[in-house]
Amino acid sequence: MDERKYKANYVVTLKNINFRYSGEKGGVTALQDINLGIKEGEFLCVLGPSGCGKSTLLKIIAGFLQSSAGEARMDNEPIHGPDWHRGVIFQxxxxxxxxxxxxxxxxxxxxxxxxxxxxxxxxxxxxxxxxxxxxxxxxxxxxxxxxxxxxxxxxxxxxxPRMLLMDEPFGSLDSLTRQNMQTLIREIWTKTENTVFLITHDVDEALALATRIIVMSSRPGRILKEFQTSFTYQISGVGHEKARYKPEYMEIREEILNIINSQSEALKFSSPER
Ligand SMILES: Nc1ncnc2c1ncn2[C@@H]1O[C@H](COP(=O)(O)OP(=O)(O)OP(=O)(O)O)[C@@H](O)[C@H]1O
Structure with missing residues (x-):
């Protein structure tokens, strides 16, 4: 499979996004200072500890939630609500x-x-x-x-749709079905040239599918680090399993897991409300 040449334009841009859920006990700041541009045709995977705001971020891009501060745009127009240009798939x-x-x-x-x-x-x-x-x-x-x-x-x-937004879409499936679904979604991404934003808890799933991975901090979610990856092209080809044993795959996998683990540790010592 040939590596995709990206168009330079951003489909979605998020500028200085903050999001706070209000509540009787004072509310929760779910996202802080999110700046992200999603390029046309890229396959972006989002990883981060549980409760760090991944779904909140997806819902802002989908138009289900309006950010408390900052701006979310698609094709340079403010996102005001859900529409069929952004198709959403939940678990x-x-x-x-x-x-x-x-x-x-x-x-x-x-x-x-x-x-x-x-x-x-x-x-x-x-x-x-x-x-x-x-x-x-x-x-x-x-x-x-x-x-x-x-x-x-x-x-x-x-x-x-121009964009697919997926929140843990294969989370409830057994491992074989999950692998088949990963292959299917990669094929669809290749055929339709869609832009994909996919949330997962599974580092291997992200590495198998993404062209870019962002890793978020514990709540309030911020983008800590991003990785450009191309294992998806190797994993879809002949002898695909070998890609998972390459030193560069192991290295990036370990780095991501270390970040997520350090954030999960930090979460243990933080208060429930902020
Ligand atoms: N409707 C809501 N009202 C109040 N707080 C909420 C609401 N939805 C989510 N939260 C809180 O906002 C934070 C972020 O939630 P979100 O669901 O976006 O995280 P997540 O990273 O997708 O979590 P997970 O990986 O466990 O699905 C969490 O602390 C959560 O408890």
Whole structure:
């Protein structure tokens, strides 16, 4: 697989982002001074200790939350709310249980008043892309966890978002299904040339997929360090497992784990509210 040449432009820019959850006991500062530009076509993975604000950051980019200070922009326009240019996938697949898989996948297009023949053509195309051909008439409860996550992915992709935002999308899957899903998401990223923002707790998952990894501090979340990586191109090729045993893979893996562990230690000694 050839390394992707990035376009110079930023799809999303975050400037001096702070976020505070208000609460009766005084609230929680979840994010502090986040400055980040996400380039078109990159695969950005976010790592950090539990509770450091990763999901909060994703929700700000998605438009579900407005930052308390600073500014989030997409294509240089302020992000004011969710829209289909940014497709979001959570750990639990989001499908309507009363609709079959095809209707679930076509739901967004129907809401956007696409003609029926176009909905069928597009849903079929994405059924194929996520490997669910033959399951069009099944209801979500008739699918395995991995298949449900494939259907959720198709439901987002059919809207042709510019960006995919994923919060621990494979966290509840067994390790083999998880690896298959990693391969699928890499293939989709390659074919669609989408920009991806993926949160994970798994350093190996980040190294297997990312072109850039950011590591966050314990709460309030700040970006501590970023790494440009290209293992995703090697891992997708022949003899892919070998990439995981290269000294440079081990080195970067250890450095990231050390940062996360030091932050988790710091968290133990911090107070619950700030
Ligand atoms: N709705 C909320 N109200 C108040 N505090 C919240 C709310 N949501 C999250 N928090 C707090 O904000 C901080 C950041 O939460 P967030 O879910 O963004 O972290 P995270 O890094 O995604 O965590 P994890 O890795 O465990 O999923 C945490 O301390 C959390 O307790």
């Amino acid at each position: 639990s697949p989001t499908l309507y249980p009363w609709l079959n898989v095809q209707d679930n996948i076509g739901f967004g297009l129907k809401m956007r008043k696409f003609p029926q023949n176009e909905i069928e053509e597009l849903t079929n195309r994405y059924f194929e892309l996520v490997g669910l051909k033959g399951f069009e008439r099944h209801k979500p409860y008739e699918l395995s966890g991995g298949m449900k996550q494939r259907a959720s992915l198709a439901r987002i992709l059919v809207n042709k």
